[in-house]
Amino acid sequence: MDNVYLSHNNIVSSLGFDSTTVIDSIEKGNCGLSVYEDNKVLHVPFCSSRIAPKELQKRYENLNPNTEHTRLEKMMLVSLADTLEKKSKIGLDERTGLLISTTKGNIDVLEEDSNFAESRAYLAELGEQVQKFFGFKNKAIIVSNACVSGVLSIAVAKRLIKQGRYDRILVVAGDLVTQFILSGFNAFQALSLEPCRPYCNSRTGINIGEVAASVLVTKNPKELAPESVQIMGEASCNDANHISGPSRTGEGLYRSIENALGQSGVRKKDIDYISGHGTATMFNDEMEAIAFERAGLSKTPVNSLKSYFGHTLGASGLLESIIGMHSLHRNTLFASLGFEELGVSRPMNIIKKTTNKELNVFLKTASGFGGSNTAVIFKKV
Amino acid sequence: MENRYYIESFSHVNNGIVSVNGAPVFKTLETDFKSVMKLAYKQLIVDYPKFFKMDNLSKLGLLAAEVLLREEWEKNIAMVFSNRASSLDTDRGYQDSIKDATHYYPSPAVFVYTLANICMGEISIKHKIHSENCFFVMDEFSPETLSSYTEELMDENKAEKVLCGWVDVDNEKYDAFLYVVAKKGTFVHSDAEINRLYKTTHEQ
CATH class of the missing domain: 3.40.47.10 (Thiolase/Chalcone synthase)
Known part of the structure; x- marks a missing residue:
């Protein structure tokens, strides 16, 4: 294939x-x-x-x-x-x-x-x-x-x-x-x-x-370009819960991550970082924390690039995936700007400082109105 | 293309008629969208008052899906929808509510419907379906992208069935055609067959 x-x-x-x-x-x-x-x-x-x-x-x-x-x-x-x-x-x-x-x-x-x-x-x-x-x-x-x-x-x-x-x-x-x-x-x-x-x-x-x-x-x-990545797995699952409010259980996002992972053949411990959706609304960020914990990814480093550009709507997921590919090839985890102390109910490993680290795989997630969620796993080529 | 998948059933909503597999299940002589939806609701949906809070696109999609899904037990059903006007029918009303600084009434309840995919969200909620959704916009109904995308969802076991089609509302004009793609069924899942079924009631 x-x-x-x-x-x-x-x-x-x-x-x-x-x-x-x-x-x-x-x-x-x-x-x-x-x-x-x-x-x-x-x-x-x-x-x-x-x-x-x-x-x-x-x-x-x-x-x-x-x-x-x-x-x-x-x-x-x-x-x-x-x-x-x-x-x-x-x-x-x-x-x-x-x-x-x-x-x-x-x-x-x-x-x-x-x-x-x-x-x-x-x-x-x-x-x-x-x-x-x-x-x-x-x-x-x-x-x-x-x-x-x-x-x-x-x-x-x-x-x-x-x-x-x-x-x-x-x-x-x-x-x-x-x-x-x-x-x-x-x-x-x-x-x-x-x-x-x-x-x-x-x-x-x-x-x-x-x-x-x-x-x-x-x-x-x-x-391919020098910064190319392979699309390993992808999934998009609906919360079936509310058209404007994120699910309280992170259901759709959790299912999206599990399904994308299953298709990718990538093990959870091999995900080097998560480029989250992180809009900085109370409910969205809380929902993500719940979904990541359910997926066993609480310890995986996470950033939200909304802290650099805000939410750029239909462009945000592509923008953040492109930054992710460069992140992998530069072996650099980019800081989630403005983050000081965790403000969600579940543990998360937020990237506080831009740091060098050998990177191979990242998970990109997004969530939106209509109960939509998407997760894609990328691997360095 | 080998025929791996089939169309199990299909529905149309247009010209005051709701039909399933080409046979009308509801008819009215009313012509305005609101009246048609209200009457169709009373006969086909009955007990879902949330329906009346939805925008026109969601109402149309929910109704076209209802007649296909009400006896469906499978929950792993993806949705692959398309239309021409996206959510413009609702967008125009929302823009009107903010155009004048002295009459500035943006409503969150309207704003949330200014996205075409909300219609799939409403169907997902009503039928408790946690599945793949994707909304495509195109200038006229055309099955090529929908069919390729659907077959990949089925090939990769992302869904057991896929609810596909066209749900368009634009300035009182409305047209819905939904069909269920499955591993077994009556009609072959091919672009020619999808086009034929789409036109089934249009040519009457």
């Missing part, structure tokens, strides 16, 4: 416009979050990580676009162009797929002062824009599955490759910081005005951030 790998990749974020720059910044302990006052988005100040508009525009114009694109499309095009450049030897033939992960897509076109038609909010239109820009032969496959979309997309890409539908899939993920999203999380009283502190006893809530990320998923060992 063919193995499937993550290969060339890009991150467009407040910490930089390519993976190496972003990972270097994370390694130095830089946080991409800051407080914004932007009445167009929210009537009160909010803590977020946003992509520098001027730099984004410059990089977008360097791609010589011949039509107008939305902000999200610009983010995705800039990200995917960088990933594609690194795999220049491979043409975009019929065997190459395009997969887009997003929760809300171009939702900002619903705002009254948008320059774009409301029809641009249909995700297939977003897909068509990205497909046409690069000349993909196949229509974009679009996954929109709440906050697990990014990591679920990796599972989807692997599964479609294994079924022989494609040889390789370019996955691009992105979501915007918009009035729509921030008003919603604010109405839930979930937003923190400070950079979030996942799993910490002084955590005060979530930040919403903005990134675009992209990765080549391939079965061809000749198409």
Whole structure:
């Protein structure tokens, strides 16, 4: 059976416009979050990580676009162009797929002062824009599955490759910081005005951030990048409990981890670290602690990269998986920023300081509205 | 492609009709979405008042799933859904509630439904199914991605059965087509057959 790998990749974020720059910044302990006052988005100040508009525009114009694109499309095009450049030897033939992960897509076109038609909010239109820009032969496959979309997309890409539908899939993920999203999380009283502190006893809530990320998923060992990882196992299980509240028993996440592990052939003791979901809401972090304990992973080092970027919605799982691959190849555990004292009811081993350690395998998890959970296990190639 | 899997049963909800395997189980002459759902609920769902708190997409999905799952004992059923409008039907209403600073009423109860996959979450809760979920968005119903993804779930024993299909609500237009993929069944699980079943009631 063919193995499937993550290969060339890009991150467009407040910490930089390519993976190496972003990972270097994370390694130095830089946080991409800051407080914004932007009445167009929210009537009160909010803590977020946003992509520098001027730099984004410059990089977008360097791609010589011949039509107008939305902000999200610009983010995705800039990200995917960088990933594609690194795999220049491979043409975009019929065997190459395009997969887009997003929760809300171009939702900002619903705002009254948008320059774009409301029809641009249909995700297939977003897909068509990205497909046409690069000349993909196949229509974009679009996954929109709440906050697990990014990591679920990796599972989807692997599964479609294994079924022989494609040889390789370019996955691009992105979501915007918009009035729509921030008003919603604010109405839930979930937003923190400070950079979030996942799993910490002084955590005060979530930040919403903005990134675009992209990765080549391939079965061809000749198409690998130096930082490549193999997708060992993946699973996605529903809590069947509540559409907006995390399960009190961590049921779906626990089942996702067990199922992904079973498929991977990896032993629990060989998981070097967990890249958690860690949104820094009270209930989410508690749920994760319960699920990890049930899975026998209480002692495994954990970080939440939300502490660098906030929650970047449909991009977060892909962003954090890409950072995880670099983490393995740099043999470096990245600190969970802002963490001081454990604030969940079960033991956890939170990574307090960025440290060097021989690494081979990591587990990425995500959970989201609708009771969704996803776990994927990656191994260094 | 060898035929390893089959379609056990399928349902449609559109034009005031709910059908199972092509045969109507509910009909109304009402045309507006709300009335159709209310009447169909009374006949087909009956005792699940939470239904009325759901958004249109979740109502439609729950109803289309109910007629297939009510006598189903298997709980290891994955869900692979798709549509065109994602949750836009609800998104528009939510955006209206926040567009004006002087009439600014974002509702958490509405916000939570501004995700298409919530519909699968509601079905999972009602039928106590802790399974794989994935929601795809595309410009029109097309079985290729759904069928490949479903076969991989079955091949890897991620699920015993898979509830697949299309659940779309957009400005009063609604259309649902769900089908259960299993190791045994009446129809072959192929893209051509899925397309044929999708069109079964559409051509009447």
